[in-house]
Amino acid sequence: MEQHAQGPIGDRTQAIESSLDQLRSRIARSAVESGRTAEDIQLVCVSKGQEDPALRAALLAGERIFGENRVQEAARKWPALKTEFGPVELHLIGPLQTNKLREALALFDVIETLDRPRLAEALAREFRAGSRQPKLFIEVNTGREPQKAGILPEDADAFITFCRSDCGLEIEGLMCIPPADQQASPHFALLSQIAARNIIASLSMGMSADYELGIQLGATHVRVGSAIFGTRTQV
Numbered sequence: 001m002e003q004h005a006q007g008p009i010g011d012r013t014q015a016i017e018s019s020l021d022q023l024r025s026r027i028a029r030s031a032v033e034s035g036r037t038a039e040d041i042q043l044v045c046v047s048k049g050q051e052d053p054a055l056r057a058a059l060l061a062g063e064r065i066f067g068e069n070r071v072q073e074a075a076r077k078w079p080a081l082k083t084e085f086g087p088v089e090l091h092l093i094g095p096l097q098t099n100k101l102r103e104a105l106a107l108f109d110v111i112e113t114l115d116r117p118r119l120a121e122a123l124a125r126e127f128r129a130g131s132r133q134p135k136l137f138i139e140v141n142t143g144r145e146p147q148k149a150g151i152l153p154e155d156a157d158a159f160i161t162f163c164r165s166d167c168g169l170e171i172e173g174l175m176c177i178p179p180a181d182q183q184a185s186p187h188f189a190l191l192s193q194i195a196a197r198n199i200i201a202s203l204s205m206g207m208s209a210d211y212e213l214g215i216q217l218g219a220t221h222v223r224v225g226s227a228i229f230g231t232r233t234q235v
């Protein structure tokens, strides 16, 4: 059968392209409104739950930074695409179990979910042993939600010092996922304060519903999934 450009895959590709266009211009506008430029904000396309045609559409539209929440899923999806499209910056945005650490270090360029002393120690050990060294963001549980990963805000300063001084790790940024049922702005403001007083350069905050707010409050990275790819069937 002949394949038509306007089949379901063509439609999906166009939808992703136009979502990305709209997203990029809104990011640029928010950046300018907060005294920065579009280049100061990194769009992390959250591709968890998305498969090849959708990933390809985003790659063809020029995106090169992607976020995945599961090591295994990323390992299945990305190596072939990296070979085909060239360098892609992969961010791990889901919890990292130490038994997946080596696989994660081989695959990811940024780990946004450093959230406990034992993981910091394990990372330091692997780095000393000569592993690849992804950039590290510490996840802060700004909403103090028991079911969520992340360092509690009151423990953040001590944990940052532990990572730097005891483990010799460079901390590139902080990340948070505010409670779904609350205003995000106090959480973003809190994360931004923790970063400022610890001289941390990058802030990963803001998702589909609130990336503009994230940028207004100082985000350098926004993690956007459904506003690009549509609603997920799987979380």
Ligand SMILES: *Cc1c(COP(=O)(O)O)cnc(C)c1O
Pocket: 046, 048, 069, 093, 094, 177, 207, 208, 209, 223, 224, 225, 226, 227
């Ligand atoms: C899924 C997810 C996102 C993206 O959420 P959307 O609302 O689809 O934009 C961002 N960050 C993390 C940590 C996620 O798990």
